[in-house]
Amino acid sequence: MFDSDSAVRIDSNRPVQHTPRFLADRMLGRVTRYLRFAGFDSVFTMNRPELIDRAVSEGRILLTRDRSVAAHCRRVENLEWFCPETNDSAEQFILIYRRYELWRYRELKHRCMKCNGQLQGISPEQATEIVPAYIAGSVDGFMRCGNCGRIVWKGSHWRAMQIRMNQWVDRAHQTPR
Numbered sequence: 001m002f003d004s005d006s007a008v009r010i011d012s013n014r015p016v017q018h019t020p021r022f023l024a025d026r027m028l029g030r031v032t033r034y035l036r037f038a039g040f041d042s043v044f045t046m047n048r049p050e051l052i053d054r055a056v057s058e059g060r061i062l063l064t065r066d067r068s069v070a071a072h073c074r075r076v077e078n079l080e081w082f083c084p085e086t087n088d089s090a091e092q093f094i095l096i097y098r099r100y101e102l103w104r105y106r107e108l109k110h111r112c113m114k115c116n117g118q119l120q121g122i123s124p125e126q127a128t129e130i131v132p133a134y135i136a137g138s139v140d141g142f143m144r145c146g147n148c149g150r151i152v153w154k155g156s157h158w159r160a161m162q163i164r165m166n167q168w169v170d171r172a173h174q175t176p177r
């Protein structure tokens with residue numbers, strides 16, 4: 001299982017490397033949000049013409065399901081790109097997780113699933129100023145997005161997401177490469 005604060009389970013002693021950052025096309029919006037939950041800096045764009053240039057200039061791994069973009073990618077130097085060959089967003093996550101060995105990156109903080117901002121823990125007292133008292137008193141694990149200011153907490157939605165992600169991580173390790 002995940003520990004309380006890290007977004008991705010720690011199960012490797014390999015040294016931490018440069019943490020991958022992702023740029024996805026509009027067909028991969030859902031898996032982009034999963035990657036944010038797992039702590040990876042991940043954005044997506046509706047602007048197809050800018051995909052490749054932006055990935056290269058920002059040093060992001062380009063994720064695309066668009067065959068014509070993929071055909072273009074093959075001719076671009078200094079571009080890391082990947083086309084997850086499935087329409088299922090959970091399977092996409094598993095393929096990306098395995099390809100980039102995402103278990104190697106430790107102590108990542110969860111990112112806001114809406115905007116990609118980093119989530120910072122806040123105290124229940126700080127949360128009480130913002131969320132209804134019946135919520136602040138009944139759950140813990142409050143975090144605030146450093147970008148959009150959204151408050152999230154480890155309630156039932158959060159736990160459900162974490163359980164699903166644990167299952168995907170287990171499958172990523174089990175499936176033959």
Ligand SMILES: [Zn+2]
Binds near residue numbers: 112114117145147148
């Ligand atoms: Zn946010």
